[in-house]
Amino acid sequence: MDLATVLLLHKSSFIVGAICFFYVRWRSKEPGLDFLAIGYGLLGVASTLAGAGEQGTLPYEVWTFGSFSIGVTGYSLMAMGLLRLSSRQRKPSGWLLLAIALSLSAIVGGMHWHADNQARAAIFNANTAAFLGFSCFVVLRDFFPERLPARLGLLASLAAAMVFSTLVVIKIIAPQYGPIEARYAFFMLIICHFSIALFVIVLVQERAEAQLKHLANTDALTGIPNRQHFLASIPNQLRTGDAFIMIDIDHFKGVNDRYGHEAGDVVLVGVAQAIAAVAGRGCMIGRLGGEEFALFLRDQTEATAFAMAEQIRRAVNALGFASGKETITPSVSAGVALWRGDCSAQKLRDWADQALYLAKRGGRDRVELHANLPSTEKRSFSVIPAADIQHPASGQHPRVEQRAA
Structure with missing residues (x-):
């Protein structure tokens, strides 16, 4: 050439x-x-x-x-x-x-x-x-x-x-x-x-x-995986040590009603970030909708899965969001279920949802563990004495602290 x-x-x-x-x-x-x-x-x-x-x-x-x-x-x-x-x-x-x-x-x-x-x-x-x-x-x-x-x-x-x-x-x-x-x-x-x-x-x-x-x-508001991606990411074949955690913000509707949806969005984002920070990269996390979140973890025991949920609960309790002269301090309820034997991911999620229901019925701001025993017994574990747990007096709103003008 x-x-x-x-x-x-x-x-x-x-x-x-x-x-x-x-x-x-x-x-x-x-x-x-x-x-x-x-x-x-x-x-x-x-x-x-x-x-x-x-x-x-x-x-x-x-x-x-x-x-x-x-x-x-x-x-x-x-x-x-x-x-x-x-x-x-x-x-x-x-x-x-x-x-x-x-x-x-x-x-x-x-x-x-x-x-x-x-x-x-x-x-x-x-x-x-x-x-x-x-x-x-x-x-x-x-x-x-x-x-x-x-x-x-x-x-x-x-x-x-x-x-x-x-x-x-x-x-x-x-x-x-x-x-x-x-x-x-x-x-x-x-x-x-x-x-x-x-x-x-x-x-x-x-x-x-x-x-x-x-x-x-990705969920557009919180930045964590959305429901569709989270559920699609769960393995088809479960194994011993797989755990599901369902988390729900207590009385979130009251936050929107009292402080407005913008304040509610701030609370949602803050809680999502707290959950993600505690969970780390070792587990799957997703927002299932509204104020409900879920985690899927592998290689867990009842104690470690419960401890993860409890750590998330405490991390959320440590949050505070200013709204005018008041500070919104949210709380969450959580349900934990561990895979035992032959069951599907949907069944495991249902067990965690049942445990979450027990946590809400038991006063909220707590973690419940669904133990899949032959007698279908559900056991509750508490890291702190029940007498020391303070719940919202009204049962309708997260804790609110008055701030000086």
Whole structure:
């Protein structure tokens, strides 16, 4: 393949990539795509200058320094765009990459290294490999908090481009050790540029799909899994140690009636956060509807499951929500059931619901354990003496404390 064809393909890869990035940026508003588009566009301009210079239509000093400085700047903006896209943050530290590129251009121009074809090509490709290596590090680092398959494709494309840029440098500096001809490595770089653009677009699409899935599975108010997702996540085959906890906010209707639905929403969110904080990542949690929540845990005993529910009850009791001159202190009732023998998840949930009913009938602000014994006996466990438990005097509202004006 002759040089003119290679330069044409090289320029085309950047132009197509820039157009795609601009379009996707307009549709998705993802950070970094604008810098990627500008970077690819500058690389296309640099390639055009190099092609025009090779054909003798531009002065030698103009096209050599122009293609070098614009190309180096383009790769810095490309790395900056990948940094922002990968982390989904507009980090000001990314501007350091542009400063490095501009400083390198000033040094090369001041030393007139751009006039030497070998020096210019070696420095340019070494700089390219450095920016691509930085981009590889960023994409790999952010893979663990966001495990999207497109990241692996993008990482492979960036790594391949880095390797081929390094091979070009080796071939220029030590031709006898270069494992591949520079023009072939240059051609492979064109394919890598197309591949990078492709996987950036796929990454944006996968990210949008993941966000839609998250919205579909998450309760919009509290931010925890909704009923549909929670119930679908429960294993079909239960085993010894599986536990179900049903939790209900006591007298929540009274909160809405007395303080308004906005205050009720604040209480709901606060209680949900408290439950999630106590439960941690070791169990499934969901809002079943209204003021009712549920947890599914594995590898539990009656004591540990009950202790989890009791810890949640105490954590909720420690909450306080200001409403005018008053403080709303919510409480919850909870029912706990442990899997024993051959029963379905629905049956286990029914047992926990029965235990919750006993807790409410027993005065609320308490935890009850449904023991699935042959006699269907239901036993109540209390971590603190019953005489020390204080229930709302009216039986209609959570505790309310007067606050000084």
